[in-house]
Amino acid sequence: TAPTDLPSQFDPASVESSLYKEWIDAGLFTADPHRSRRAGGDHTPFVIVMPPPNVTAVLHMGHGLNNTVQDVLVRWRRMCADEALWLPGTDHAGIATQNVIEKQLAAEGKTRFDLGRDAFVQRTTDFVSETGGTILEQLRAIGASCDWTRTAYTLSPELSRAVREAFVQLHERGLIYRGHRVIHWCSRCLTSLSDEEAEHSEENGNLYHLRYPLTDDPAKSITIATTRPETMLADVAVAVHPDDDRYRSLIGKTVTLPIANVEIPIIADSIGVDPEFGTGAVKITPAHDANDFEMGSRHNLPMPVVLSPEGTMANGADAGARVPPELIGIDRFEARERIVQMLKHLGALARIESHTHAVRHCYRCDTVVEPRLSDQWFVRMKPLAEPALEAVRERRIRILPERWEAVYINWLENIRDWNISRQLWWGHRIPVWYCDICSQITVAREDPAACPTCGGRVRQDEDVLDTWFSSWLWPFSTLGWPDKSTKDIEAFYPTDDLVTAPEILFFWVARMIMGGFAFMGETPFHTVYLHGTVRDMKHVKMSKSLGNGIDPLDVRALYGTDALRYTVIAGLGMGADVMLDPNDLEKSFSPGRNFVTKLWNIGRFLLTNVGTDEVAPLRNIDAARLKRADRWILGSLNTAIAECDAALGPARPTDGVWAPTELRAGLRLSEYTESARRFVWNELADWYLESTKGRLAAGGDDAEVARAVLAHTFDAALRLLQPIVPFITDVLWRRLPIADDDRGDFIARAAWPRQDDSFKPEPEFDLVREAINAIRQLRADYAIPPGNRIHASLDASQSADAARDEAVFAEENEFINRLARCSVNGSVSAEAGASILLSSGARIVVPLAGIIDIEKECRKAKTELEKLDAQLTALNARLSNTGFTDRAPAHVVEAERAKQTEWTTRRAQLADKVRSLCGT
């Protein structure tokens, strides 16, 4: 056999970059719309749009996991002859990116206002164009098979056009409106936030009980409870429940608001007041509380503002002089303390009670958000939610794991309007213009030069759109929408799978579905796969700020990309989080590293032994020439293929609707990985490779057969593994000397293995494995040194098929001898020794007089017999129970009966063995 030049160690660093470049140069990942069935081609399209990472992001394990999952799916479908498109891109990430630049400015002692809007946007643009490609480069480094010719960016001119089109369309359809209401305000980012961007967290705070004296009888007062006493300066009423006997007589009277010294009424409101909570009387602060805003609107109350955008006390709109001079400009939290002190001095503080309640924080900077009255643009969501709900209910979209479907439905059923305007500078400017003269509002696709009504000067709205307003168009804006006639739209929309983390189910996934229906009239994808989160050993989510992160590029440098990918995919149960130890990369990534090394060594052995002479494709080998081991490994391969297919599942629903039986099928990546691993390691390497050693050494015709089966089996195994470990499989696959014109040039687009029904499980080889295992166990039990060969004999007299067993063991003697260092031949010796019972009924007698401890063997046999007896008793009881035989499925009963027969025979033999060993 010809030696190969494969180094003894796989060195990922030396091959990964050049392989990746080869793939790109060959255009392996570039999708061709003309080949899509939808556009007249003959390939089914398979499309995944990448959740665009923030343009300023650097790769972390979360990206690593998310993108590896997508890559595995895309590579799998590409091999299944789909026209596969994985569309990459980045998100301009409004607040997040603006914050990055603001931090830079802060370091220079400046704010964005020092620069001015244009200079700030320019600076951000420059920053993004310098550093923005980093994450995409890093994705290349971990082997992502994206179509980089289609790389998109949410703030590109093309996608900006889509954003503007979407805004204008929704406005034309009456689904966008300007609202004057209480929204969540981040006083650090100086912008409004959507409900989703204002995250809840439970906090320990106080419930302050304040006494407001009655105007006409200051000796009497009404006590209200509040968690935010500083807002009391903006109170316009005190509300009580109309049925509350404690306060009924006070309704209609007025109280004098302390500090502010304004007279406000006591009103009755049955919706907004819970008589059970606090004192049953509630202060009404319409400008600084959403609930109070509702009540204020119901009762036509004024809405004074006492907080500045920066979160300091100020006399805003309608506030007159409610905030006393000494408080103006004071931060809200300090003002809270001061006001409490002032109220205390005035005798208006009844008591303070500790109270845990939910406080909302900005999802970007964690500042406590303030409910604040302001003018914002909103999208009316109810009409958009309907088709998005229907699609899931009708199984045109599935969400995996299943439990998230309920969460999705619940959110959409209770959806509230979406605040889409942000008081930021980085983003898509709202396409609304105001006329200075006639106050006409213009919403337009193209910037108007003048007011279309009066020709007056127009000013564009200062605000930008929520980042997610561009994200929700991603599945089609990236394909060329609003130009509906593009080949890409025709060929690739709708897409197939959307792979992301559950955290952005509402932010992004649900809105994309709504957007798909709103603008394309069709669902954007049929499967949402929500994978778990990467956590450390304490189950804390990995993050750079917590310092418990793992840099995927570190892992790549240490163990290679394949090891990284294998580890995360193998550990990814459906919906389960992935636990990795940032303090012990060795331990965390050993599964991947070990597997890659094993695969490499399998390849080295196999390629060396197969040699470089061309091997005939398996289909050219006459089945009659195949040996027992050949048939066994080919049967095992079929099983492995079937398992991988079942684990990966149907790629898409038939006719656009998921059949109930397929609704939860597939996307079980850890099972897929395990099936492939088990095949190459525990079957191909542990057994088949060993079985060929003698045959290859012997040469001749049979060696040719072995070479062909080795090459074929390894070829298929590499293909099964390519989606997970694309680099090493490529290196090994291209060296297989298979003479087959259909094989293709790159494994990445070689055909996915198909089952060959002519190969079935091979029980004869299993019998041999059984014998080898038993002998190995015996050797270990008696600590027989490896160099010490033993000789055993076969007694097939009790076998179900004696002739077959004798033939099998005669033929496989050399193999057994090699693996178990024990020959099995000759007739039964009279010598005392250990007797191994095989499932066929035959036994192997190992005559090791003087070594075998008869008493020990006797005890072992007795224990075995007892165990078998117990099991057999239970089995017999089950089978004589009519409840079981009548009700259990036929195949179960049948299997139990077969087992009964087998066990009974075995029991009899075992009893014999015990008698001969123990002499009773």
Added chain:
RNA sequence: GGGCGAGUAGCUCAGCUGGUUAGAGCGCCUGCCUUACACGCAGGAUGUCGGGGGUUCGAGUCCCUCCUCGCCCACCA
């Protein structure tokens, strides 16, 4: 406050519609540098499947309950 999920070997988890003697990886113990692989090979130990009750011929799997974690949602000031 509402909803959901998890608790299976020392650790991380499989175990899909109830049906052979509950599995894998890592770790651990014993023996091996057997010319593909010590990142390996061979053998081994460890589980009253969170507690309790129930349904069933049969429960890790279904129901109830309790305990312990975790997640999502929420305008009780």
